[in-house]
Every structure is written in structure tokens, then in C-alpha cells.
Amino acid sequence: MQFAIIMFGLICLFLLFRLFQYRQQLKLINQQLQFIQQHDSNLLLTKQLNSKQLNKLLSLLNQMLILQRQQKIAFKQQDQQLKDSITNLAHDIRTPLTSLDGYFQLLIKNQEPAKQEQYIAIIENRIQALNELLETIFTYTKLQNNAYEIQLAKTQLNQTLYDALFNFYQATSNEKLEPEVFITEEPIFVLANTAALNRVFFNLLKNSLDHGKGDLKISLIKQQNHAVIKIQNKIDAEDEIDQTQIFNQFYMSDQSRTGNSTGLGLYIVKEFLERMNSQIEAEVSNQLFIVSLVFPIIH
Numbered sequence: 001m002q003f004a005i006i007m008f009g010l011i012c013l014f015l016l017f018r019l020f021q022y023r024q025q026l027k028l029i030n031q032q033l034q035f036i037q038q039h040d041s042n043l044l045l046t047k048q049l050n051s052k053q054l055n056k057l058l059s060l061l062n063q064m065l066i067l068q069r070q071q072k073i074a075f076k077q078q079d080q081q082l083k084d085s086i087t088n089l090a091h092d093i094r095t096p097l098t099s100l101d102g103y104f105q106l107l108i109k110n111q112e113p114a115k116q117e118q119y120i121a122i123i124e125n126r127i128q129a130l131n132e133l134l135e136t137i138f139t140y141t142k143l144q145n146n147a148y149e150i151q152l153a154k155t156q157l158n159q160t161l162y163d164a165l166f167n168f169y170q171a172t173s174n175e176k177l178e179p180e181v182f183i184t185e186e187p188i189f190v191l192a193n194t195a196a197l198n199r200v201f202f203n204l205l206k207n208s209l210d211h212g213k214g215d216l217k218i219s220l221i222k223q224q225n226h227a228v229i230k231i232q233n234k235i236d237a238e239d240e241i242d243q244t245q246i247f248n249q250f251y252m253s254d255q256s257r258t259g260n261s262t263g264l265g266l267y268i269v270k271e272f273l274e275r276m277n278s279q280i281e282a283e284v285s286n287q288l289f290i291v292s293l294v295f296p297i298i299h
Helices: 002-039 052-109 113-143 157-172 194-211 265-275
Strands: 153-156 180-183 189-192 217-223 226-234 279-285 288-296
Touching: 002 052, 052 113, 113 265, 153 157, 153 194, 157 180, 157 189, 157 194, 157 217, 157 226, 189 194, 189 288, 194 226, 194 265, 194 288, 265 279
Parallel strands: 180 217
Antiparallel strands: 153 189, 217 226, 226 288, 279 288
């Protein structure tokens, strides 16, 4: 009987000691959490007591802390990107507006018909550039809405590409645009949206015209159950293009921001293609910038 009482007492002492250890450990965790919160520290929780359940608890808490910090960093990056984007877009809109104001003043002050015609032509060009810029921003805004959907229908890719090339050439009237074109004569049908395709082709051609250095080549071929469109052009320095960032919003290889580029053109292309269940890839090789579009063929 006396032995049983002694054993019971020892067990009680052991349990009281373990309880004390747990209380101390919880106190330590509480102190660490307060320190992390007050000092925005990157420290993780530590333990003094070796316990299977406590190890699981600390592991979960540390995972939550790591995830929270990652989310905080991502939020800061997105917030900074948003601020930069607003600044860049404001600059992109203000530049042609300032230019328009200047040419309107010249038009008013100058009475020579030849000069007036010259200023009117420049003003019309600036207005067209501004319209394209606003349309790009409007399209980007729509694509940011996850609920935005485009209606897909059976579309002949050959004819759509031909039409886009013709319309772009007519709109730009640029003698530099003399592409080498190969489009298979075999009719190719894909599930797509004609307006979205036109926008995709327009953005890609405009990118080649604005940033390319000639030798524009465009092809459409059939590869098994897929249609592949390739658009390639020469560039100045391939090391200036970050291939991992090409399709990111607001990315521009030339950070001087000359011209009316917003850095949204290729991002919009990628977003439209994904909504049409198609793929896009870009590569830089031997001073050539090559974009490949892959569409599933339907019959």
C-alpha cells in the first residue's frame, strides 16, 4: 500500500513537472509571437520542450508565419507594380495629349496651307495613336476581370490571318512592312473568337513593326492536329530581352519608354490565346525574335 502511494506521488510530481514545462513552453511561444508581431521579425518559433504534439503545433505555426510573409511580400510587389503601372499609363496618355496641344497651337498660328496640311496629318496620326493606346488599356481592364468571357466559334484561321495582314498593312501604310508570308492553302479551322484573333495578330504585327529591325516572316502550317503560326523579325540586341518576362504585363525591354508602348501588347495576346485554349511561346535566337502560336484544329 505504501509503495502504491509513493508511486502515485511520483506520477503526480512528474505530471506537475510536465504541466509546468508545457506552461513555460506556451509562455515562450506567446513571447515569441508578440516579438514577431511588434518588430515585424522574420524569426520562426522555437521550442524548449520535446513533444510530438508540440512539434506538430510549432511546425504548423511556422508554416503559417512563412506563408503570411510570402503573401505580404507578394502584396507589396503587386502594390508597387500597380503604382508603377498607374504612373506609366498616366505618362503614356499625357505624352500624346501634350503633343496634340502643341500641334493644335501651331495649326492655329500658321496660315500657310502646306504647313496646315502637315500639322493636320500629324494631329490625325497622334489621335490614331491615342485611340490605339486607350483601346489597349480598355482591353487590359476587361481581361483583368475573371468573369470576362469571349464567345468561341468555328473559325477559318487562314482567312482570318490573311485579313489581319491586309488590314494592318492598310492601316499603317508603312513601307517598312514587307513581310515574307507563307500560309498553307489547306483550310484550317479552329475554335476561336474572330475579334480576339484580330487583336492578337494586330498586337504581334505592331510589336514587330515597332521593335523589330526588318526581315519580318509570317507562316501558318499544319502540324498533326495543331495549327502553328510563327512570326519572326530581327532585333538589335537579344540580351536586352528577358524571355521570362516577355508576356508579363507592363514589361518592356526598352525601359526608356519612347513611343506609345504600354508594355501590354504581348500580355493581351497571351490572355486572349489562353481564353481560346491555345498556346503562345517566344524565343530569342541569333538576333531573331520568334513568336509561335499553337491552335488545336477542329473538323
